[in-house]
Amino acid sequence: MMPFEKKEYLERMKKVKESMNHKGIEVLLITDPANICYLSGHNAWSFYVHQILLVTLDDEMPIFIGRYMDAFCGVVKTTWLDENHVRAYPDYYVQSLIKHPMDYVCDVVKELNLDKKSIGVEMDNYYFTASAYKHLVQGLPDARFVDGDLVVNWVRVIKSDKEIELQRRAAKIVEKAMQTAIDSLEPGARKCDVAADILHAQVSGTQEFGGDYTSIVPLMPCGETAGAPHLTWDESRYTDNTVVAVELAGCHQRYHSPMARTVSLGKPSPKVEEIAKITIEGLNAALDVIKPGVTCEEVELAWRKTIGKYGIEKESRIGYSMGLNYPPDWGEHTISLRPGDKTILKPNMTLHCIPGMYFDDFGVSISEALVVTENGCETLANFPRKLFVKE
Amino acid sequence: MMPFEKKEYLERMKKVKESMNHKGIEVLLITDPANICYLSGHNAWSFYVHQILLVTLDDEMPIFIGRYMDAFCGVVKTTWLDENHVRAYPDYYVQSLIKHPMDYVCDVVKELNLDKKSIGVEMDNYYFTASAYKHLVQGLPDARFVDGDLVVNWVRVIKSDKEIELQRRAAKIVEKAMQTAIDSLEPGARKCDVAADILHAQVSGTQEFGGDYTSIVPLMPCGETAGAPHLTWDESRYTDNTVVAVELAGCHQRYHSPMARTVSLGKPSPKVEEIAKITIEGLNAALDVIKPGVTCEEVELAWRKTIGKYGIEKESRIGYSMGLNYPPDWGEHTISLRPGDKTILKPNMTLHCIPGMYFDDFGVSISEALVVTENGCETLANFPRKLFVKE
Numbered sequence: 001m002m003p004f005e006k007k008e009y010l011e012r013m014k015k016v017k018e019s020m021n022h023k024g025i026e027v028l029l030i031t032d033p034a035n036i037c038y039l040s041g042h043n044a045w046s047f048y049v050h051q052i053l054l055v056t057l058d059d060e061m062p063i064f065i066g067r068y069m070d071a072f073c074g075v076v077k078t079t080w081l082d083e084n085h086v087r088a089y090p091d092y093y094v095q096s097l098i099k100h101p102m103d104y105v106c107d108v109v110k111e112l113n114l115d116k117k118s119i120g121v122e123m124d125n126y127y128f129t130a131s132a133y134k135h136l137v138q139g140l141p142d143a144r145f146v147d148g149d150l151v152v153n154w155v156r157v158i159k160s161d162k163e164i165e166l167q168r169r170a171a172k173i174v175e176k177a178m179q180t181a182i183d184s185l186e187p188g189a190r191k192c193d194v195a196a197d198i199l200h201a202q203v204s205g206t207q208e209f210g211g212d213y214t215s216i217v218p219l220m221p222c223g224e225t226a227g228a229p230h231l232t233w234d235e236s237r238y239t240d241n242t243v244v245a246v247e248l249a250g251c252h253q254r255y256h257s258p259m260a261r262t263v264s265l266g267k268p269s270p271k272v273e274e275i276a277k278i279t280i281e282g283l284n285a286a287l288d289v290i291k292p293g294v295t296c297e298e299v300e301l302a303w304r305k306t307i308g309k310y311g312i313e314k315e316s317r318i319g320y321s322m323g324l325n326y327p328p329d330w331g332e333h334t335i336s337l338r339p340g341d342k343t344i345l346k347p348n349m350t351l352h353c354i355p356g357m358y359f360d361d362f363g364v365s366i367s368e369a370l371v372v373t374e375n376g377c378e379t380l381a382n383f384p385r386k387l388f389v390k391e
Numbered sequence: 392m393m394p395f396e397k398k399e400y401l402e403r404m405k406k407v408k409e410s411m412n413h414k415g416i417e418v419l420l421i422t423d424p425a426n427i428c429y430l431s432g433h434n435a436w437s438f439y440v441h442q443i444l445l446v447t448l449d450d451e452m453p454i455f456i457g458r459y460m461d462a463f464c465g466v467v468k469t470t471w472l473d474e475n476h477v478r479a480y481p482d483y484y485v486q487s488l489i490k491h492p493m494d495y496v497c498d499v500v501k502e503l504n505l506d507k508k509s510i511g512v513e514m515d516n517y518y519f520t521a522s523a524y525k526h527l528v529q530g531l532p533d534a535r536f537v538d539g540d541l542v543v544n545w546v547r548v549i550k551s552d553k554e555i556e557l558q559r560r561a562a563k564i565v566e567k568a569m570q571t572a573i574d575s576l577e578p579g580a581r582k583c584d585v586a587a588d589i590l591h592a593q594v595s596g597t598q599e600f601g602g603d604y605t606s607i608v609p610l611m612p613c614g615e616t617a618g619a620p621h622l623t624w625d626e627s628r629y630t631d632n633t634v635v636a637v638e639l640a641g642c643h644q645r646y647h648s649p650m651a652r653t654v655s656l657g658k659p660s661p662k663v664e665e666i667a668k669i670t671i672e673g674l675n676a677a678l679d680v681i682k683p684g685v686t687c688e689e690v691e692l693a694w695r696k697t698i699g700k701y702g703i704e705k706e707s708r709i710g711y712s713m714g715l716n717y718p719p720d721w722g723e724h725t726i727s728l729r730p731g732d733k734t735i736l737k738p739n740m741t742l743h744c745i746p747g748m749y750f751d752d753f754g755v756s757i758s759e760a761l762v763v764t765e766n767g768c769e770t771l772a773n774f775p776r777k778l779f780v781k782e
Contacts, residue, residue, distance in 0.1 A: 045607060046621040048517075048719040069707065069749060074619030091707035092731070095724045100515075123522035124491075126439075130524035131515035131540065149522065192601035196594035203587035203624075210583035210626025216436060217604045228465030230437040233594075234644070235601025253625070316460065316482035327718040328439040333486045340483070358460060 002041040003253045004162060006080045010060065012039055015155045017057055020148075025120035028055040028148050029105070029136070031128040033326040034254070035152035036064070041079035043254055046070035047127050047326060049094050050101035056114065061085045063112075065105055067094060102132045106139030115140050120148025126328065153334050157321050159348045163255060164371055167323060167350055169209040170257035171369065171380035173250030177201040178259055181218070181248065182388050185263050187240040191220065191233035198248060205252065212251040215330040219247045226363040229356060241266040245356065245363035249330055250381075256322055256330040257380045258352045260367035263388045275312075275357055275364045276387035282306040283366060283385070286318065286337070286353055290370065290377040296341035303337075303355055312357075319353040322369070345372050350380070393432040394644045395553060397471045401451065403430055406546045408448055411539075416511035419446040419539050420496070420527070422519040424717040425645070426543035427455070432470040434645055437461035438518050438717060440485050441492035447505065452476045454503075456496055458485060493523045497530030506531050511539025517719065544725050548712050550739045554646060555762055558714060558741055560600040561648035562760065562771035564641030568592040569650055572609070572639065573779050576654050578631040582611065582624035589639060596643065603642040606721040610638045617754040620747060632657040636747065636754035640721055641772075647713055647721040648771045649743045651758035654779045665701075666748055666755045667778035673697040674757060674776070677709065677728070677744055681761065681768040687732035694728075694746055703748075710744040713760070736763050741771070 016039065020028055030036055033047040039062055040053055051066035063085045064075045071088035075081055089104040109115050121136065122128045137145060159167070180201035184194040198218045205211030221229045222244040229245065238244070242265045249258035264272060285306040286299050303318050319337035322330050330352075335343050337353060354367035364387070369380045407430065411419055421427055424438040430453055431444055442457035454476045455466045462479035466472055480495040500506050512527065513519045528536060550558070571592035575585040589609045596602030612620045613635040620636065629635070633656045640649035653667060676697040677690050694709050710728035713721050721743075726734050728744060745758035755778070760771045 043623070044619065044621040045610065045623055045719070048607070048722075070619060070621055072618075073616060073749075073751065074622055077616055077619065078622065092729065094708065095711070095722065095727060098731070121521065123525065124520045126517055126520065128521050129515045129517065130512065130519050130521050131538075133521035133524070134514065147522075190601060192603075193595050195604075196591045196602070199594050200587045200591040203590055204584050205626065210581055210624075211587070212583075212625075213586075213608045213623065216439070219436065225464060225468055227463075228435065228461060228468065230435040230461055231465055231469065232434070232436055232604065233601075234603075235596065317485065320486070328436070331439075331486065336486060338483065340489070358464075360464065 002080060003166065004041065008160060008162065009039065009041065009080055012155065013060065016055060016152055019151050019155060020057060020120065023120065023146065023151065024118055025146050025148055026057055026117040027114050028120040028151060030055065030152060031122050032125045032152065033127060034324050037254060038152060038156055038324055040064055040081055042075050044070060044074050046074065050132060052105050063087060065108055067091065100131065100135045102135035103139055106136060109140060116142045118144040118146050120146045120151060123147045123149045125149065150334060153332050156323060156332055157334050157349055158346055159323060159350055163323060164348060164350065166252050166255035167257050167380055169252040170250040170255050172209060173202060173205045173211050173252060174248065174257050174259045175381050175383050176206060177248055177250055178246065178261055178383055181246045182263055185238060185244055185265060185390065187238050187265050189238050190235050191238065192235050195233045202248065202250060209252050212254060214249040214251045214256060215325045215327045221245050221358065221363050224361060227358045227360050229358055229363060238265055243268060243272050243362040243364065245365040247365055254324050256325060257369045258322060258330060258367065259369060259381055259383065260354050260356065260365035261388060262364045262366055263390060265390055267391055268387065268389060272362055272364065273387065276366065278307050278310050278312060279355060279357055279364050279366050280385055282355055283353060283368065287368060287370065287377060290345060290372060291375055292346050292372060294345050296335055296337050296343045297339050300337045300339060314355060314357060318355040319351050321349060322352045323350055347372055347374055393471060394557065399551060399553065400430065400432065400471055403546065404451065407446060407543055410542050410546060411448060411511065414511065414537065414542065415509055416537050416539055417448055417508040418505050419511040419542060421446065421543060422513050423516045423543065424518060425715050428645060429543060429547055429715055431455055431472055433466050435461060435465050437465065441523060443496050454478065456499055458482065491522065491526045493526035494530055497527060500531060507533045509535040509537050511537045511542060514538045514540045516540065541725060544723050547714060547723055548725050548740055549737055550714060550741055554714060555739060555741065557643055557646035558648050558771055560643040561641040561646050563600060564593060564596045564602050564643060565639065565648050565650045566772050566774050567597060568639055568641055569637065569652055569774060572637045573654055576629060576635055576656060576781065578629050578656050580629050581626050582629065583626050586624045593639065593641060600643050603645055605640040605642045605647060606716045606718045612636050612749065612754050615752060618749045618751050620749055620754060629656055634659060634663050634753040634755065636756040638756055645715050647716060648760045649713060649721060649758065650760060650772055650774065651745055651747065651756035652779060653755045653757055654781060656781055658782055659778065659780060663753055663755065664778065667757065669698050669701050669703060670746060670748055670755050670757050671776055674744060674746055674759065678759060678761065678768060681736060681763060682766055683737050683763060685736050687726055687728050687734045688730050691728045691730060705746060705748060709746040710742050712740060713743045714741050738763055738765055
């Protein structure tokens with residue numbers, strides 16, 4: 001059931017251990033479900049309860065610590081971990097007002113004689129709460145805690161060819177989902193019905209490649225709240241003369257390929273047409289400079305210079321690294337395409353370049369997900385890079 | 392655009408402040424997106440970046456602190472908060488390796504002269520990371536930090552009539568979605584296609600009530616991994632003689648009504664039939680005892696005694712409080728139906744009673760979402776409580 005061979009997991013473990021060594025981390029307690037999946041192959045909606053993947057420098061295999069129903073059946077049957085590398089806490093630890101699962105994790109760390117080591121924890125991960133941290137620090141007084149945030153994420157930044165193949169499959173799905181969005185968007189259509197059509201296309205996938213749930217739901221800002229791109233749909237209806245900025249992804253075996261396109265219901269105003277033209281010109285300029293050796297801020301600069309010619313500015317970043325992920329974000333929280341990010345691009349990085357232009361009464365978003373190649377970049381999907389007009 | 396009148400938000404604020412007073416909390420920094428929505432009306436997929444709702448004992452209105460694109464357009468245009476109660480951090484704080492949004496929050500707390508107060512934080516919330524806590528503690532050395540986890544969640548446990556109306560609408564949607572699941576499940580169908588049909592039904596909703604995304608994706612354990620109920624779908628096909636335990640929800644304006652039913656593809660084995668019969672008998676026994684004044688552990692005991700007659704045990708809890716929520720969980724992390732939970736049931740609590748029976752090779756899950764009434768309980772949905780067999 002695993003999408004990768006054991007050899008690839010071992011290779012990932014090796015890179016993570018190199019980074020641990022470099023940072024003086026002897027034990028890494030991983031909570032990010034994408035990082036857990038990346039190293040173990042465990043893929044389940046089990047992250048709503050506390051769970052940990054424990055990596056030590058000495059053991060080739062990580063240890064999964066989770067709820068009984070997730071650990072034994074799920075992890076043992078679907079990952080490369082053997083039974084000796086799985087620990088399960090009893091159900092009375094789940095969302096309990098008395099017991100905390102991290103107390104159980106402390107017991108495992110002690111049992112393995114790791115309680116005097118330097119322990120890395122993912123300080124700013126969604127699934128590593130302040131309380132989890134407090135319970136670990138109190139329960140392991142002899143350990144030295146080190147910030148291990150993003151240690152695995154930075155390894156994930158460079159994809160294997162097999163990972164990129166999964167993202168290319170996701171790109172086939174996003175092409176279908178975006179076309180579905182364009183077809184469904186009509187004046188008079190309920191927003192929830194358009195969202196339903198998109199979700200069906202995303203999850204059904206293609207005949208060859210089944211779709212997975214995406215880490216962010218389809219976002220379709222328009223009208224008077226177009227400037228707030230993270231509002232979601234309701235049951236109201238699209239009206240004529242509305243510009244809809246559609247951002248969504250395809251997902252296959254947890255690997256994403258996102259895309260944004262903008263749809264005008266009715267003839268767009270000259271202002272919308274102009275912003276779409278400038279956005280595409282800026283996006284093209286950014287894509288043109290992407291190649292190994294270039295820094296992230298140089299990519300953003302190419303965009304900024306281009307739109308600056310027209311007297312336009314944009315405050316927020318124009319892209320980020322992405323791939324394997326779980327809700328609430330498909331971004332990897334590593335690379336951002338923005339001033340100050342001096343990360344040097346390398347082959348097999350995959351980025352979502354999304355220079356969303358959100359104004360008070362309309363938004364234009366046209367993006368590309370891409371892979372950095374040996375001498376440039378290739379988009380993952382193949383979809384017209386234009387403003388779609390439905391008249 | 393708000394689903395509730397200002398009066399209801401003021402009532403909620405009053406109850407939260409009473410609880411804050413009781414716990415010695417002068418300022419509550421809220422990160423749980425459901426709690427933020429409950430008190431402000433802000434409903435967006437903006438929780439993938441750090442955001443805070445700040446409640447003080449003196450101000451009738453909370454203050455939203457978030458990313459610029461979410462704060463100004465989203466919050467000001469869609470909630471009862473006025474512009475003076477919104478603060479926005481610049482985009483270079485987003486997933487930055489240098490700046491942390493909680494440093495900005497510290498600045499706001501100081502500006503409001505609240506930095507010497509006792510400050511409650513939601514210690515075990517998904518969206519309150521260890522790093523967020525550390526930045527607050529370091530940035531506000533004169534404050535006294537108090538665990539404010541679940542302060543708002545416990546207020547949410549008792550719903551208003553309007554909230555229950557939204558959950559009843561969600562129940563209409565879950566009836567449709569569950570019927571769709573039963574109709575789509577066939578030997579030979581790809582799991583992703585069944586999931587796609589369900590998601591379409593969930594999000595499209597009914598003609599009257601549009602559907603919203605649910606906080607957990609549809610779960611459909613079956614076959615050799617039936618014992619791991621949180622594994623999600625892939626592109627493999629259902630085979631004949633498979634028992635599928637379907638758990639999903641309807642959602643309307645973020646209010647949930649979950650439901651589980653079990654579908655046998657082909658004639659079920661006597662063992663499956665027996666477990667289904669016992670599960671229903673146990674569920675009925677639990678529902679029969681639910682009324683104001685009864686404790687949560689008494690509800691579980693009624694279930695446990697019933698299945699115990701047949702020599703069967705179940706380790707995990709059989710239910711929890713639910714309603715308004717965001718990924719990754721529709722449960723409220725307060726009430727659990729399990730031994731030791733002495734919470735006394737009161738009218739207008741809404742629970743999901745889900746005694747899932749997961750074995751190595753099949754799972755049976757049959758549940759009801761219900762509201763506690765003046766003298767008993769009523770299920771939110773109306774759907775046959777039985778094992779569905781497709782032959």
